[in-house]
Amino acid sequence: MALDAQTNSTIVAEFRDRTRRSAAQAEAAREVFPSGITHDARHMLPYPLTVDQGRGSRKWDIDGNEYVDYFGGHGALLLGHGNPRVTAAIKEALDDGTQFAASTTREYRWGKAVIDMVPSVERVRFTASGTEATLLALRLARAFTGRTKLLRFASYFHGWHDHMTHGYTSHFDGTPTAGVLQSIADDVVLVAPNDTEAVRAALAGGDVAAIIVEPTGASFGRVPIADGVLAALREAATETGTVLIFDEVISGFRVARGGAQEASGVTPDLTTMAKIVAGGLPGGAVGGRADIMERLDFEAAADKSFEKIGHPGTFNANPVSAAAGIAALDIIANGDACDRANAYAAELREKLNRLFAAKGAPFAAYGTYSGFHIFLNVEKRTIDPLAFDPFALPWKELKAAPSALVDRLRMAMIINGVDLSGWPGGLASATHDADDMAVTMKAFEAAIARMKEEPDL
Secondary structure, eight states: TTOOOOOOOOHHHHHHHHHHHHHHHHHHHTSSSGGGGGGGGOSSSOOOOOEHHHHHHHEEEOOOOOOEEEGGGTOOOOBBOOOOOHHHHHHHHHOSOOOOOOOOOOHHHHHHHHHOOOOOOEEEEEEEHHHHHHHHHHHHHHHHOOOEEEETTTTOOOOOOGGGSSTTSSTSOOOTTTTTHHHHHTEEEEEEEHHHHHHHHHTTSSSSSEEOOTTTHHHHHHOOOOOOOOHHHHHHHHHOEEEEEEEOOTTTTTTTTTTTHHHOOOOOOOEEEEEGGTTTTSOEEEEHHHHHHHGOOOHHHHHHHHOOOOOOOOOTTTTHHHHHHHHHHHHHHHHHHHHHHHHHHHHHHHHHHHHHHHHHHEEEEOOOOTTEEOOOOOOOOOOOOOGGGGGGHHHHHTTTHHHHHHHHHHHHHHHTEEEEETEEEEEEETTTTTHHHHHHEEEHHHHHHHHOOOOTT
16 A cells, blocks of 8 residues: 555544654655565554654654653663663763673673573573574574474564564464475474463474463463463473473563563573663573573583584674663662553553443453553454453454554554554553553543544444
8 A cells, every 4th residue: 555545534634734744754764665664563554653752651753743652662661761870871881882892891790680680590692682582592492402393372473583473473374474484384383372282282292392482471461371371381391301481572671570480480491581671772682591501602512512502693792782781670670660660551451441431442451561452353242341351352353453443543542642552552661650641541532532433444
């Protein structure tokens, strides 16, 4: 669909009127980037916002419009935009230099902070992103076990490398997505969310190197994880010598200081981290048991006669990202950032469901910790938002989010000063406050009314 596609929507018309500079920038960007964007989640028709400034819970587009931000830097900004301590640490590190091709004291302090906070981590290795972290974790598991297969849950996202692309939003039959080899897809075992019996059956063959799971459920609980599943995975992995990987790229340092593993009391063998771990700058990490992590160790490889896993990376533990990570993790470890974000999101979910019920909107809000998800009810079920149970619905229905409907909802919120994530839903930060709540609720009330008037929805 072209950027200038015609519609009778008054929402789209008002969005265009308020964001003329974003429209021009999007048109120019299409001459530089495919679809004019640099991350798939930023795709929106007729065009996405262009934002150049953020502070705390708010951000401003290039037209000067202010928004309560629930994208949260794709989950990286538990502390909000431009936290003063994190910003000061970044500036100090920039003055010292950005790349020394050498070890630094900052990387040591950063790694020590991760070990001190995350229950499963005895050793840690930094990467440049969350995708790199899950890739390295899988390689570690294969080297450690001598096995080939990976077990994943359908609808879960673990980055965009080849083993993780199918079974997230499509290709649930196990076939590879475009550009991925069939032989790689063949080594991935996909099971339905929460199906622990299918997990046990898959592990019985003895060829599964690792189970990887988001410990809060797919997409931070959009497909929630059932009670007892994490403990069952831990038990099954231990019984079969399978490496259990918690993908805490989103949940790490957000659910609790030590991540979802601290909150659940279930300890994995390896943990992947990104986003918050680097204080809002590029950076990721893999941490876990010392006997698995030693597959990266030169001396251990020589002493024990195994082939070391090679792991270079120009920006591994970059000193500026390290400085941001040290500052952010110290704030989280010694403060109440997680508790405040969790409490805000819980209040927002409750208020949204009361609003949906009062207005007769066919939606429901749900989620855990600092996240919220809007169930769009594409099957037009009769639901009670005040008694909504996501476990009562098929997981594919929970994830059903037609782009036209999502984009229209997002634009209806944007013209009222709120930017939702494209799930749709969002993440709360420790900086969201009562004023943000008031703006958000007013925006949702206006959006519901506007959506009912749309001729093509």
